[in-house]
Amino acid sequence: MELEALAGCLSSMSCAVTQVSTGLIIGMLLFLVASGLSLIFGVLGVINFAHGSFYMIGAYFAFSAYQLTDSFTLAILSGALGVGIFGMAFERLFMSKVYGRDVLMQLLVCYAFILILDDMVKILYGAEYKLMGMPQTFALPPFQIAGGFIPSYYVFMIGISAVVGLVLWLGIAKTRFGKVVRAAAINPTMVGALGINTTLLYAFVFGVGSMLAGTAGALAAPIRTLTPGMGLSILIESFIVTVIGGMGSIVGAFIAALLIGLTRSFGSMGFPLFVDGMMFGIMALVLILKPSGLLGRPVH
Amino acid sequence: MATTKGGVPRRKFLKGAASAAAVGAFATTITGFPHIAGAQAKVIRVGMPTILSGRVAILGTSSRAAAQLAVKEFNESGGVNGRMIELVDRDSKGRPDEAAKVTRDLINNDGCEIIIDAEASSGSFAVQEVIRDLPVLCLHTCSETSSLTADPKIHVKTAFRSARQGIHDAVAGGKYASAISKSKGLKRWMTCSPDYAYGRDNTAEFLEYLKIFDPNVEVVDQVWPKLFQPDYTENITKILQVKPQAMYSALWGGDLVAFIEQSNLYSLFNNITFFSGGLGDPPVLTAIKNLPAGLNTVYRYNRFYPNKPGNQAFAEGYNGIAKQEPTNWSWQNRLACSFIFEALKRTNGKTEGTALASELKGMALDSPFAVEDKITMRDSDHTIIGYPAAWGVTSSKFPYVENFTAPAWSEIIQLESEWKKRKGYA
Structure with a gap:
């Protein structure tokens, strides 16, 4: 434990700014992935264990688009939309067949796709690591705020993630379509009886959830190495976030993702050898005190 | 009626074959000698x-x-x-x-x-x-x-x-880094290496010889990211807070590529003299899109050295x-x-x-x-x-590492033999 270093950091404006920004960087990317996972579970009632693989193919889609067009905007769009469309197809062709079935069956389908997608990536791109590279627009020295450092790309990444999260929240909470989605999450039979095509609705929601993972992958592509299997680590952290935030709650996922991000950033100063342990510790604490998560609906 | 094969009764033949197989299997099990199929073949x-x-x-x-x-x-x-x-x-x-x-x-x-x-x-x-x-x-x-x-x-x-x-590279690295630390006055050192056996051993050996060649060196902090960690931001910002003058890293492969690209966002290498145990591999060098010049690395391979x-x-x-x-x-x-x-x-x-x-x-x-x-x-x-236990500096020109320097093998061997005695290997 290096609590003295942590206290020193908290009392220094430059250190606090840098570490808070670090927490936001880690947290916002995690939020994008976890909110997709949470959305799919909240509406469809299935846990998409292949969600990490969607993050991976989002990164590879962006990588390919950037190689082909040299346009970062197209790279992000390809990652987001490509995975969104893929997610819809995946839901229609495979996941829809296991709705209402044993969770082990859902796990089996998802695990099969984790392996298939990893191998597909290996065949198409090779087993070696790839890096998309930083777009020239962001090849700038980091911004200095109160003596702390924040790279321009991370400002962009945090901003995009926040906008996507806000649009998602507004769409779910404040629009008629959002009301339908929320109603379908509670009583899909009634929604169907009102003449709404729930099959299409489910596919769309699954597509949006997948798109969030794809967006995160595309945003990570310039700064993280791309390898087959890269989705696994973020999947684990995303599960921690959804458990802490509450399965099905977008706002809960946001709060939990920031909590994990800040734990990682300040933890590296104060308890560097126990950062992962602390994340799981928080999750355990939430499960004991509020098993449905911070903002999750109680399960009866 | 027993059939025969080449004049040997079938039952006798089968018995003999089974016995031979059993003896062979027994001999393999007991003696550990491998069954080498096609040992007499041309290939x-x-x-x-x-x-x-x-x-x-x-x-x-x-x-x-x-x-x-x-x-x-x-x-x-x-x-x-x-x-x-x-x-x-x-x-x-x-x-x-x-x-x-x-x-x-x-x-x-x-x-x-x-x-x-x-x-x-x-x-x-x-x-x-x-x-x-x-x-x-x-x-x-x-x-x-x-x-x-x-x-x-x-x-x-x-x-x-x-x-x-590892020990050869540690001696060569310690000698190389100490020459730079002495000439530039680099006293405050930090390390950032993967948290598993190789990362910890490699880092410890490098520091051991760095301190032997330059006793003024002080290790002010060490960070240990997980192996295959995708994001190093928390480690990089910690390095920024500690403000070392020099840093050693045993990160390698894709992890090192990600670390350097993410460090570039913070202009980390502008004020820190960096020493790497894995950067000299050509696929790593070419995977990094914005390779900073002037980073020190151990030789891994170079077509001109x-x-x-x-x-x-x-x-x-x-x-x-x-x-x-x-x-x-x-x-x-x-x-x-x-x-x-x-x-x-x-x-x-x-x-x-x-x-x-x-x-x-x-x-x-x-x-x-x-x-x-x-x-x-x-x-x-x-x-x-007698192989290249050398260190060089990154450059923007292919093959991206140049100015290799290596200690004499006689010196490496002498220090290695002292290390072996300390370890009880000799």
């Missing part, structure tokens, strides 16, 4: 357990490509005594238990008479134990862990290492089949093949493990990878000396 099968999938697949693919190239050249030159070589590779998936299993399979089922162990360290220790049981000739070509050959307790008579060794026509020819040939520059593992595997070919020539094609091993002990080979003329397979501990 000499060389088995290669390696990592061909997962995050470090490049270790296996670049090892295999170099060995394939060497075997092709050997066969085209007529082989040895009319016998050609066939390379049989197997994927261990980076798992030590699988490495041991595929090695046994290669020897017992595939009839391999020689093993090129292109495993990472954890796998190599497992393969070493298989070779103890099935004593064919084995060359470890990727493990840099010093104890594999330095520790007499795990010595195996037919096992050798054709790879750089040693600056010999044979080295450049190797790089060209390798590039022709792999479509990229060779890696550190490539030249080590190419060298292993050269040792094997020379040993086979000296035994006139005889593949028995102890016969080949006795030829390899102390063998000094003319090699394009030698710092001077020869690389020697040291008799005492079955490991190579």
Whole structure:
């Protein structure tokens, strides 16, 4: 434990700014992935264990688009939309067949796709690591705020993630379509009886959830190495976030993702050898005190 | 009525065959001698357990490509005594238990008479134990862990290492870094290395020799990101807070690529003199999109160092089949093949493990990878000396590392022998 270093950091404006920004960087990317996972579970009632693989193919889609067009905007769009469309197809062709079935069956389908997608990536791109590279627009020295450092790309990444999260929240909470989605999450039979095509609705929601993972992958592509299997680590952290935030709650996922991000950033100063342990510790604490998560609906 | 086969009654024949099989199986079990299928065949099968999938697949693919190239050249030159070589590779998936299993399979089922162990360290220790049981000739070509050959307790008579060794790099790195720390007055040091056995051992050895050569150095902090961690932001911002003057990192492969790209966002290398134990590998150098100039790295491979026509020819040939520059593992595997070919020539094609091993002990080979003329397979501990234990500086010009400097091998060997005494290895 290096609590003295942590206290020193908290009392220094430059250190606090840098570490808070670090927490936001880690947290916002995690939020994008976890909110997709949470959305799919909240509406469809299935846990998409292949969600990490969607993050991976989002990164590879962006990588390919950037190689082909040299346009970062197209790279992000390809990652987001490509995975969104893929997610819809995946839901229609495979996941829809296991709705209402044993969770082990859902796990089996998802695990099969984790392996298939990893191998597909290996065949198409090779087993070696790839890096998309930083777009020239962001090849700038980091911004200095109160003596702390924040790279321009991370400002962009945090901003995009926040906008996507806000649009998602507004769409779910404040629009008629959002009301339908929320109603379908509670009583899909009634929604169907009102003449709404729930099959299409489910596919769309699954597509949006997948798109969030794809967006995160595309945003990570310039700064993280791309390898087959890269989705696994973020999947684990995303599960921690959804458990802490509450399965099905977008706002809960946001709060939990920031909590994990800040734990990682300040933890590296104060308890560097126990950062992962602390994340799981928080999750355990939430499960004991509020098993449905911070903002999750109680399960009866 | 009993039928006969070649005049022998069928029942008697079957009994005899069953007895022979039982005796054979018993002998294999008791003595540990391998069943080597096709041992008398013209083709000499060389088995290669390696990592061909997962995050470090490049270790296996670049090892295999170099060995394939060497075997092709050997066969085209007529082989040895009319016998050609066939390379049989197997994927261990980076798992030590699988490495041991595929090695046994290669020897017992595939009839391999020689093993090129292109495993990472954890796998190599497992393969070493298989070779103890099935004593064919084995060359470890990727493990840099010093104890594999330095520790007499795990010595195996037919096992050798054709790879750089951690302690050699540590001595060379300590000497190189101390010269810079003294000239620039770099007293505050920090490390950022992966949190597993290799990362911690490699870092400790580097610091040990850095402090021997420059006692004024002070290690102010150490960060240990997880192996294969995707994001290093929390580590990088911590480094920014600690403000060291210099830093050593044992990160390697894709992890190092991500670390450098993410560090660039913070302009980390503007104020910190960086020393890397893994940056010198050409695929790493080329994967980094914005490689800062002036970073210090250990030699991994460079087509212009040693600056010999044979080295450049190797790089060209390798590039022709792999479509990229060779890696550190490539030249080590190419060298292993050269040792094997020379040993086979000296035994006139005889593949028995102890016969080949006795030829390899102390063998000094003319090699394009030698710092001077020869690389020697040291008799005492079955490991190579005379290879490039050098350090250089990154540049924007291909092949992206230049100005290599290396201590004399006599100095490395002297300090290595003192280290062995301290460790109880000598």
